[in-house]
Amino acid sequence: MKHTFAERANAENLNDAQILNSNNAAGSEVPTDADVVVVGGGIHGLIYSIHAARYRPGNLNISVIEKNSKPGYKIGESTLPLFSLWCKMFGLTGEYMLRIFGLKDGMSFYFLDRENQRNYTDFASNGTPGLFLSGFQLERPVSELLFTLLAQRSGVNVYHGKQVDFASSKVQGGIRKNKIEIMADKSGNGLAKTVDSSLLVDATGRSRQLASKNARLHRFEGWNCDAFWAYFTCPKDESKIPFRFYEGANTNHLCFPEGWAWVIRLPSWEGSPIPNLMDMLSYLLDCAKAGIPGDQIPSSEELAEKFGLKFRWVVSIGFAIRNDVKYPEDMSAYGSREAERKFNYFVQKYDLIKQFMTNFELIEDHYGPGTTWIIRKTLTYSSPVVSGPGWLAIGDACGFTNPLLSPGITANMSTSTFAAELTHKALDEAKSSTNSAAAELAIRKTLTPYDDFAKRLIPALNQANHFMYECFREPRLGPQVSCLWLFAASIGIPGWQLIRQSYNLNFKTYVPHSINWAWGAFVPEYEVVAEKALELLAPVPLDQSIPDATVKELINFSNNIKKAAVESDRFNFRWDGLLRHYDLMLNYSEAKITKDRLIRQCRNPECASWLHLRPDWRKCYSCGMERSEQDATIVWNPPLAEEEAKGLDALVRAADNKPKVPRVSITELPAVA
Numbered sequence: 001m002k003h004t005f006a007e008r009a010n011a012e013n014l015n016d017a018q019i020l021n022s023n024n025a026a027g028s029e030v031p032t033d034a035d036v037v038v039v040g041g042g043i044h045g046l047i048y049s050i051h052a053a054r055y056r057p058g059n060l061n062i063s064v065i066e067k068n069s070k071p072g073y074k075i076g077e078s079t080l081p082l083f084s085l086w087c088k089m090f091g092l093t094g095e096y097m098l099r100i101f102g103l104k105d106g107m108s109f110y111f112l113d114r115e116n117q118r119n120y121t122d123f124a125s126n127g128t129p130g131l132f133l134s135g136f137q138l139e140r141p142v143s144e145l146l147f148t149l150l151a152q153r154s155g156v157n158v159y160h161g162k163q164v165d166f167a168s169s170k171v172q173g174g175i176r177k178n179k180i181e182i183m184a185d186k187s188g189n190g191l192a193k194t195v196d197s198s199l200l201v202d203a204t205g206r207s208r209q210l211a212s213k214n215a216r217l218h219r220f221e222g223w224n225c226d227a228f229w230a231y232f233t234c235p236k237d238e239s240k241i242p243f244r245f246y247e248g249a250n251t252n253h254l255c256f257p258e259g260w261a262w263v264i265r266l267p268s269w270e271g272s273p274i275p276n277l278m279d280m281l282s283y284l285l286d287c288a289k290a291g292i293p294g295d296q297i298p299s300s301e302e303l304a305e306k307f308g309l310k311f312r313w314v315v316s317i318g319f320a321i322r323n324d325v326k327y328p329e330d331m332s333a334y335g336s337r338e339a340e341r342k343f344n345y346f347v348q349k350y351d352l353i354k355q356f357m358t359n360f361e362l363i364e365d366h367y368g369p370g371t372t373w374i375i376r377k378t379l380t381y382s383s384p385v386v387s388g389p390g391w392l393a394i395g396d397a398c399g400f401t402n403p404l405l406s407p408g409i410t411a412n413m414s415t416s417t418f419a420a421e422l423t424h425k426a427l428d429e430a431k432s433s434t435n436s437a438a439a440e441l442a443i444r445k446t447l448t449p450y451d452d453f454a455k456r457l458i459p460a461l462n463q464a465n466h467f468m469y470e471c472f473r474e475p476r477l478g479p480q481v482s483c484l485w486l487f488a489a490s491i492g493i494p495g496w497q498l499i500r501q502s503y504n505l506n507f508k509t510y511v512p513h514s515i516n517w518a519w520g521a522f523v524p525e526y527e528v529v530a531e532k533a534l535e536l537l538a539p540v541p542l543d544q545s546i547p548d549a550t551v552k553e554l555i556n557f558s559n560n561i562k563k564a565a566v567e568s569d570r571f572n573f574r575w576d577g578l579l580r581h582y583d584l585m586l587n588y589s590e591a592k593i594t595k596d597r598l599i600r601q602c603r604n605p606e607c608a609s610w611l612h613l614r615p616d617w618r619k620c621y622s623c624g625m626e627r628s629e630q631d632a633t634i635v636w637n638p639p640l641a642e643e644e645a646k647g648l649d650a651l652v653r654a655a656d657n658k659p660k661v662p663r664v665s666i667t668e669l670p671a672v673a
Contacts, residue, residue, distance in 0.1 A: 005282070006308070009275040016070040016274040017161030020148065023278075024157040026063075030182050031157065032193055034063040035427060037180050038201040039164050039210070041066025042074065043140065043409060044395025044416045045203030046147035046158070047086070052420035053154040054090065055507055059424055062156045063195065065182065067163040070274050071144035073367040075229065075374070076408035077264050077316055078251045079104060079136050081128050081498060082514055083410050085505045086417070087136075090150065094134030094612065095294035096284045098621045099303055100142055102266035102313075103610050104135035105249040105599045110352075111478035112256040115545060117351040121590075123479040124245060124580040125487050126598050129634060130612025132503035132648065137251070137266040138409075145274070146281050153285065161185060166209050171200050173389030173440030175430050198427055199443075201419070202393040206400065208383060211393040215385040219378070220462050222538075225259065225402050228339035228375040229318025231367075232360035234265055236608035242355045245580065248315075249599050249610030253404075254353055257473040257542060259321035261346070261353065262403060265610075266316065267300060267622070270367060272309040280307040294617045299624035313609070313622075315360060319346055320403055322469065323378065324542060339375035379403075380465070382458035386415075387447050389440055394419050399458035402465045405519050411461060414514035415454055421511055422450050453515055460521035467530035470537040474546040477533075479581060480588050481558045485529050487579065488562070488586060489520025492571040499573070499651045525565045529558050562586055566658075574655045576638055584658050597635035603627065
């Protein structure tokens, strides 16, 4: 079906905000009444709204207010299975999403040796098999435009180019007691108005527009982090990359004592007209609704031509560095701007990173004037108060840690979806109350579990970040301690392993899974090892090497906890297929370099996109070139029985097929001094 947003915008001379707002069920102007007003049309405001609307259709009237005229640039491009599982609940699977986003297969880490520059260790984990679930690298404006359209299809009204006047708004408890003041449009096309609502949701991200009025943000003790980044051309030939086993479909991490660098390959639609993008995304939403098979859908390049869009592959490369690093007094040799200087300082400091960067060319002002080099400082914070009379905060308004653990989307989705479900219960309880005071008391009581969770999440992720960063300081610790526990605790999380849920979640299981996941940071074994690592490593000054005896002590401590965890049968997983260097019992061996092969590059040399291995997906979703069945078939390593290779049962049986040993109780874990 051909959509006509572009035609209508042209015929009626509509700007971006007008064409977006015209797609709302309530019309182009903000209604004066709503159960919930969400301030912020970014990814968390939209996830909250879609989840709430689909959780109990028709129960809540939701209006989203976004001050920008269209979805705009944001960093935060890498996602994890929790995001993909949520998208899958609404039919947004790889067949459709991989036409507009990049494939995220897994994660690879390279741990550089500061004292011996050519030496490094590595760790790699596969992503989810494409047979069951796809992973994605996002360009944020496109993801937020997609979710805007999905929200509107779900009955949510999403308004762009509208701004809430927080100073004039009255936010108070009870049903329909909030008076939310919407400013007049600067264009003169919309009048100021007041919206009566029961709940105002702060989805304004780091600005914390409402959360900041209730409590100052909290900074954690110790060092914080700064990030600086840019965008580069995407090499089709990766053979010159100086790291073994490098695959562009992974989120690649180059780790060193001061921090780490991310490398994310993704498609960009920047420069495409918003109405044309709306046409393409609406077409893909229709395909998803109809269940059109992947090979019957045009490739990215074909969609770009069909809808008059700009399409190219780019690479996001950035550094997330401790802010206690001491830089040279004179940095002028490294560039003219702070972000550029600090970026190039670390490129020049580490020989392997310098060699790595010869494969990429800087893209000037990719997202508009002044966007060549970008910097964000003091990334980590938390909001001490995340709800109050008439309001609650979600996403980055609750807090943020570091891009290392993807809190911006995946980890913070737990706040957006948990809050969405509790909103229904809270307002239902309030509506049955006898007066305003009783109504607000009912809402407060209902939201207490949310308050408790949000206050627990960010400190746990902050400890996890510090654990990882301290282990970056010695190449042996990354693969044998921090990364091991990050993946063992988050993928093998007891009671919530995705292979035992068929890589499917629903409205009964999604929120319980998401609030228990948290990258494994709530798992007792993980916490014990993280605390021990911080106890041993943090006191050593950053400019000094970690003593060999300390490294061995931490590895031995971790191995003892790991042995007890594996023998408890709580972490059963097919680790030998998922992880390089590890066997089924999570024993480490640098010589073990095999794991499942789940991806392969397109053989078209002008494309070279990374593709899932799925026999029913023969065509490249980027260029459309067809491949053989052999080229599209997963290589399980260690092998699965041929007749079982397509089923999840075989993965579960392989995970549980380990030598029988006495079970060990969690109470037997050694205590941290």
